[in-house]
Amino acid sequence: MITTTDPRTGRQSDTDLAPTSADAVADLARAAEAAASVLASRPRQWRADMLERIAAALEDARAELVATADAETGLGEARLGGELTRSVVQFRMFADAVREGSYLEAIIDHAATTDLGPAPDVRRMLVPLGPVAVFGSSNFPFAFSVAGGDTASALAAGCPVILKAHSAHPLTSARSFDAIAAATAAAGAPDGTVGIVYGQQAGSALVADPRITAVGFTGSLSGGMALQRIIDERAQPIPLYGELSSLNPLFITPGAAIARADTIAADLFTSVTGSAGQLCTKPGVAFVPVGDAGDALVDALADRVDEAGAQVLLNRRIHDSFREIRDRVLAAPGAVERARGVEDAAEGFAVAPTLVETTASSLGADLVEEAFGPLVVVVRYEGAGDLRRAASVVPKSLTATLHHEADEIDLARRLTDDLAPWAGRLVYNGYPTGVRVAWAQQHGGPWPATNSQHTSVGMTAIRRFLRPLAWQNAAQELLPEELRDGPVPIPRRVDGVLQLAAVESTP
The missing domain is CATH 3.40.309.10 (Aldehyde Dehydrogenase; Chain A, domain 2)
Incomplete structure (x- = not known):
């Protein structure tokens, strides 16, 4: 049985939650793998709409979420209310980023005769990695947990997400997940788009599962190293995006x-x-x-x-x-x-x-x-x-x-x-506490602050859950819409020249 503790008193209470079995973890990973191809094929507008549905669902559940988190963290309703607002804003901002499309880094080089001879047609953009495991952090039960930026950026990238609930706020994790799952279902997302596991062993099994393609983690240096050891034993290595330890002089x-x-x-x-x-x-x-x-x-x-x-x-x-x-x-x-x-x-x-x-x-x-x-x-x-x-x-x-x-x-x-x-x-002439959610933000740093060059806050956090793919001499019908010839509503680099998004004219 999963328990919850009030940090103000130290008193522990039972919940109706139970540790997730290894078989259940594997079932969730299989469902996420099946969902991945469906999500990747959906248009960006649909994905943006899904993110906005999630934001609305979190807002609708605000009173229950804040009260639950306060009982489990002792952070106070004012701080938690502001943090939940940040989570809502993050989902909406990622929706805007998905619609805008520059995150795809779309590039087209048409077939041409070059100084090196005849060159083929090559087109490139970023595509989703696949199922992502996200570990909630203790100190941000919303913005860096189940309803946090890792979840928002992975879903924005088109990746299914399986969440590891934090043991310090299991009920907050469960209530947040319920809101997100209901919103994705209402959007018509495939089964397996989101999932959640409970318990340390379930978290280890999740990282070890061969269907998981990346891990987002915010926590201690020792916790991040433990996850890295599991990854090192996998047949196929995957990235661990860990925010680990920082003194911030x-x-x-x-x-x-x-x-x-x-x-x-x-x-x-x-x-x-x-x-x-x-x-x-x-x-x-x-x-x-x-x-x-x-x-x-x-x-x-x-x-x-x-x-x-x-x-x-x-x-x-x-x-x-x-x-x-x-x-x-x-x-x-x-x-x-x-x-x-x-x-x-x-x-x-x-x-x-x-x-x-x-x-x-x-x-x-x-x-x-x-x-x-x-x-x-x-x-x-x-x-x-x-x-x-x-x-x-x-x-x-x-x-x-x-x-x-x-x-x-x-x-x-x-x-x-x-x-x-x-x-x-x-x-x-300021203070590092208080991290702005914006395109220019960099929330990451050299080891041991993090183990990657990416940010976990801001719109470019989506880059962690994407990989580049190139199409050479592909028929137009085989290309993603973003790489086909003609005007498109996203910025692209075509034959070396950066082009702004095409805007439809109003009659």
Whole structure:
């Protein structure tokens, strides 16, 4: 029997859900394989309509979904309501992207005589991979779980999706899946378009199933590595798109510390403690200059941490891991506990926000371990050289943030050059928490942040679940509509020239 736990109290309850058997996993994979060819043959307009039906179904179920997720995560109705809106928006944006069609990367090179001699007609575009396994994450029960961006982008690509429900919010996963399944059925999607499994063994069996063509995963580094080991044992390797571990360093220049110490302290506190610090983009280490301005900034940050109440973490595993990592960080040479909020509550999975201070010369690997929760390490540095040396100790991350003033552009440029190979997104005079869903977004980074060069947020996330296919000397009737001669409503590159989408004229 699958159980659910209220993280505010630690009390566990039974559900009507059961672990999925190996035979049931195989049945779902077979159904997804059968659905894949049907989905690939459906027109883009139909697929876009299906995505919008899913968005509407999630919106219709909003009250039940938010209440269920709050009972299982303790994240609060305001945060969860906003997150569900993000999920709804993602499905609608992917619907727009599917209609617009540039994601197909359609290219036509007509037969021609070239400098290398006669050349055949070649046409190329991206096509769906096939059935995709998506693992829900604990900290985003909507936007990175069953109703999340991996599901939306895979369905947008034309791939069936089998979801692995997260053990920390099984009822939220089930209710989200019910809404999605009802919407796909109402759209006339084939059986097997979406499926869901419960339990760790079912998740392992799903990844091992030869019909699965890709895996989307947001979670711990150890969890991602475990899935990779299963993939390595498959006869046919497949991509694992994993978002795994990130410290997201934040750098404050001397000028920024002088100009806005208190503002940065207040906003940094909010960024570190938002959602109890359980965000993949939480800044886990902040570099602050020595001197009076830096002292004022750290003092203001410490005051806020000291006054902070205990914060509820998502589950016992995250709670226990946070406390272990916090103890290891505090035991590291040169580490000083500068501030700690209200101590852990007697019941449930609450922890105290904590501020640790050290110096750039003391910074080592034992001080830059990701702590999933409200912990930040402040590193005091003396100059640009000191800062750049200390920054090299920090593992590569999803983001790197730089606070600077207008008269420090030369310093900011040098730091940008240093940080560009170290992160997937550079943030200036802001905070990395809060990821915009947009075409330009890059939510990924060098290892160990992720294990691929793709983003898991934004419209280009669809690229993960597509592969290129070329047609050579094919009859027009054998080509996809997007590659046939004549005007088409998508942008294409034809004989080397980029052409905009053809627009029908109105009489």
